[in-house]
Amino acid sequence: MxxxxxxxxxxxxxxxxxxxxxxxxxxxxxxxxxxxxxxxxxxxxxxxxxxxxxxxxxxxxxxxxxxxxxxxxxxxxxxxxQGGGALLVSSGEGLEVVRRGTEKGHTYQLLNHTRGPKKSFEAYLITMDDAAEEFPTFSHPGTEFIHLLDGRLIYRHGNQLYPMGPGDSLTFDAEVPHGPETLIEVPLRLLSIMNYDQS
The missing domain is CATH 1.10.260.40 (lambda repressor-like DNA-binding domains)
Incomplete structure (x- = not known):
């Protein structure tokens, strides 16, 4: 909670x-x-x-x-x-959500919510434990930052492939089609922060 x-x-x-x-x-x-x-x-x-x-x-x-x-x-x-707007989500208490492409063995935990009429960003802790899972391509407004905590994968952004291991980060234009290409080592935990353009 x-x-x-x-x-x-x-x-x-x-x-x-x-x-x-x-x-x-x-x-x-x-x-x-x-x-x-x-x-x-x-x-x-x-x-x-x-x-x-x-x-x-x-x-x-x-x-x-x-x-x-x-x-x-x-x-x-x-x-x-003092104390006017910060949100603490304790470990393991993020809201589990379903997104397009979410299958068995692939969960999203929403780590934040934004007050007010405009959503400026979202932060997710993504867990994947099925190396055979196939992913659709994602595309949405704004900029996305991902940071790999555990596991290894190859991440696609447009026509480029990026091998990632624990501690690696990737920042990219989220309107360009992107998503995991291959899960090399599971279980995998990935922090994903999406910053939406407010202009």
Whole structure:
């Protein structure tokens, strides 16, 4: 079963603010001693703020933002946006789907879904365990990326044949006829990501 990103616990405000302040300080190459001295707060207090061990006043946050050149509005800008749209699909829990050409011993697991009216991409984990299986030719809009995890095969794209082993990747125009030509070593697992043209 897929899980949306709001499933993990959201950062508390103190944790979020401490993380943002530490990142901004480190991005500028500043030490805690430098920032605490200029802001007029103790090193211990700044350390506690960065590690979410204390709640801090708006006055202290304002002074820290001034030292770091960080607008207060920007400091808070992304807090309410946490967990807004990621999708976690746990191992083995992708939705099994049937596609043209899917036969016994050949399964597709859909690893994502796209919210909204337009589908921008699809990601599949494809498993094949029948070396005698024959495949139709596929053709669809967009660009496809495939990455072979296990097994060996020869993959056809247009008039070209590409031998592939574990760890090999292939990116191609998906409107050109393509598909597995020969399964050399099974079981075979293939990650397929299809990016659709939105123009």
């Amino acid at each position: 897929s899980k949306t990103a709001d499933a993990p616990p959201k950062l508390k405000l103190e944790q979020y603010l401490g993380l943002q302040i530490r990142r901004q300080r480190q991005a500028q190459g500043l030490k805690i001693t430098d920032v605490s001295r200029i802001a007029g707060i103790s090193q211990g207090m700044l350390s506690k703020i960065e590690n979410a061990q204390v709640s801090t006043s708006l006055d202290t946050l304002t002074r820290l933002c001034d030292v770091l050149g960080l607008p207060m509005s920007k400091l808070f800008s992304q807090y309410d946006q």
